[in-house]
Amino acid sequence: MTNYNEDSIRSLDWKEHIRLRPGMYIGKLGDGAAYDDGIYVLLKEVVDNCIDEFVMGAGKTIDINVSESKVSVRDYGRGIPLGSVVDVVSKINTGGKYDSKAFQKSVGLNGVGSKAVNALSNTFIVQSYRGGKTRTAEFSKGILLTDQEKETTQRNGTAITFIPDESIFRNYKYRTEFIENMIWNYVFLNSGLTINFNGTKFFSENGLRDLLERNVEAEAMRYPIIHLKGEDIEIALTHGQSYGEEYYSFVNGQHTTQGGTHQAAFREAIVKTVREFFKKEFDASDVRASFIAAIAIKVQEPVFESQTKTKLGSQSMGPEGPTVRTFINDFVKKALDDYLHKNPDTADALLKRILQSERERKDIAGIKKLANERAKKASLHNRKLRDCKIHYDDKHERNQETTLFITEGDSASGSITKSRDVHTQAVFSLKGKPLNVFGLTKKVVYENEEFNLLQHAMNIEDGLDGLRYNNIVVATDADVDGMHIRLLLMTFFLQFFPDLVKAGHVSILQTPLFRVRNKKETIYCYSEEERLDAIQKLGTKPEITRFKGLGEISPEEFGLFIGKDIRLEPVMLQKDNKIQQILGYYMGKNTPDRQKHIVNNLRVELDVDLAKEAIA
Structure with missing residues (x-):
């Protein structure tokens, strides 16, 4: 056994601890x-x-600028007090957030964030402008390199520039779409704020109403957005046409993607208020079916369940305030009830949507019961699912890593199953091409055994609250059949579980097309360009292998592609992407537009190497 003595006890300084446990x-x-x-x-x-x-x-x-790996952020606030510039970015338990008079209802609580950025960046520069003077400090991986102060004519504020450390964030790339979504949320929640990102201006006049208008197709709304504001609370809501529930929840400007006490209270308050207004005991699922809403609250000294602040744990609005549940219930009960009384057309449309959901639920109740009984029996020995030990809904430090690979056939699933991490990676094997569900009702999810088993494996039948995997990864071959299966699966998710896609849980697995190697080095290439670069790098006729399917890749090699260097292509929906139009174009009956597109884009692939040999 390993000796356990005084030498085993270590004390790490702040930057070492952050880099060891990021x-x-x-x-x-x-x-x-x-x-x-x-x-x-x-x-x-x-x-x-x-x-x-x-x-x-x-x-x-x-002002925010992101250029490849370099990020710069400049505000025009008060500026960090010059004597504390170095300390606030390099000393734990040092910052202005402890002074409730200086920062009320702020996002940051402990001042840890800037230290983490400092420690995890290869280059980190902080510059404060204050009262005609400026102080600049430069760090590398948390170590102070330079610190100087001088006169300036610049406006007060703080500028931070950083380049993430590539030894920690391997092969990283900033995606503009994700940054823009983040920025839109900031301006939606902060009326009067302007953010300039890479030369583009972001600004919102109507807060959460603008947020829903940006994220929901206008023709899909069953009634105009209900937008209500009070002290420390703002909500916006409507009902759509698609299945599931969709929430955008925020605390002190922080996007709580995993919800928390405020979101749970909001869902409860909506059902309670609607029941009381219509004087009918509707099933909660019928009230919330196709519900799309946003809620933002401000809390003094909020308690989040992690440093990343994705889930609120606070039970109260502040040291002496009401509980979060009581506060939200009281606001929704009065504000929404008043609104529905003043807008009878909206109330009527809301009632029709609820009654439609009730009819649909009762219509599939019988087959749903039988399907769930079959799924329960199958789960005891589900040959399609090779499950993992940790799940997304577990309170485990690795729950963010949980992944479900959806594969085509036994050969591909066999390779992944043998090389996966059994703690966080699960595999669901399709028997062939799934059914095209475009235009069908949710009844088909229960009638089709494979789809029913898949939704039970993910535990998304009643929404995303019990989602068992953070990452749903479509792992199909990069050939025509594999692409078709991807489309069929995307149709299934977008038709019946669009919130799963919108929440960023669905991705496509990228696997190498070529292996280029010599006796000293092996390079895996994901495109023709990477293959040509690898040939040039290795030189003298290296061995080139073309992978035609996932089943051809050995388990030993597959482990390299689903580990720390995994390449995933996220499935994202832009504002202009209208789900029904997209599905109708690609998955509906052959339309003249699609036929024309196919004919105009036909091409013949030539093997470049064979062509060169023929010319020679």
């Missing part, structure tokens, strides 16, 4: 393919401090 501070690492990957958390931690300045009435503009 997950404690920024969640998962990732390469930028997911919206909650670490590189976006670094950016968010810096911007949060700028938002706190704005909330306190200091500075109405924030």
Whole structure:
């Protein structure tokens, strides 16, 4: 046994601890393919401090620039007190957030965020402008390199520039779409704030109403958005056409993607108020079916369940305030009830949507019961699912890593199953091409055994609250059949579980097309360009292998592609993407437009190497 003595006890300084356990501070690492990957958390931690300045009435503009790996953020607030510039970014338990008079209802609580960015960046520069003077400090991986002070004519405020450490964030790339979504949320929640991102201006006049209008197709809304504001609370809501529930919840400007006490109270308050208004005991699921809503509250000294602040744990609005549940219930009961009385057309449309959901639920009740009984029996020995030990809804430090690979056939699932991490990676094997569900009702989810088993494996039948895997990864071959299966699965998710896609849980697994190697080195290539670069690098006729299917890749090699260097392509929906139009175009009956597109884009692939040999 290993000796356990005084030499085993270590004391780490702040930067060593952050670099050793980055997950404690920024969640998962990732390469930028997911919206909650670490590189976006670094950016968010810096911007949060700028938002706190704005909330306190200091500075109405924030400038953000992201160029490849370099990030710069400049606010025009009060500026960090010059004598504390180094300390606030390099000393734990040092910051202005402990002074409730200086920062009320702020996002940051403990001042840890900027230290984490500092420790996890190869380059970190903080510059404060205050009262005609400026102080600049430069760090590398948390180590102070330079510190100087001089005169300036610049406006007060703080500027931070950082480059994430590539030894921690491997092969990372910032995706503009994720940054823009983050910025839109900031301006939706902070009326009067302007954010300039890479030269584009972001501004919102109508808060959460603008948020829903940006994220929901206008023709899909069953009635105009209900937008209600009170002291420390704002809500916006409507009902759509698609299945599931969709929530955008915020606390002190922080996007709580995993909900928490405020979101749970909001869902409860909506059902209670609607029942009392119509004087009918509707089933809660019928009231909330197709519900799309946003809620933002401000809490003094909020308690989050992790440093990344994705889930609120606070039970009260502040040291002497009401409980979160009581506060939200009281507001919704009065404000929503008043609104429905004053807008009978909206109330009538809301009632029709609820009654429609009730009819649909009763229509599939019989087959749903039988399907669930079959799924329960199958779960005891589900040959399609090779489950993992940790799940997303577990309170485990690795729950963010939980992944479900959906594969085509036994050969591909066999390779993944043998090489996966059994703690966090599960595999669901399709028997072939799934059914095209475009235009069908949710009844088919229960009638089709494979789809029923899949929804039970993910535990999303009643929404995302019990989702068992953070990442749903479609792992199909990069051939025509594999692409078709991807489309069929995307149709299934978008038709019946669009909130799963919108919440950023669905991705496509990228696997190498080529292996280029010589006796000294092996390079896996994901495109023709990477293959040509690898040939040039290795030289002298290296061995080239073309992978035609996932089943051809040995388990030993597959382990390299689903581990720390996994490449995932996120499935994202833009504002202009209208789900029904997209599905109708690609998955509906052959339309003249689609036929024309196919004919105009036909091409013949030539093997470049064979062509060169023929010419020679």
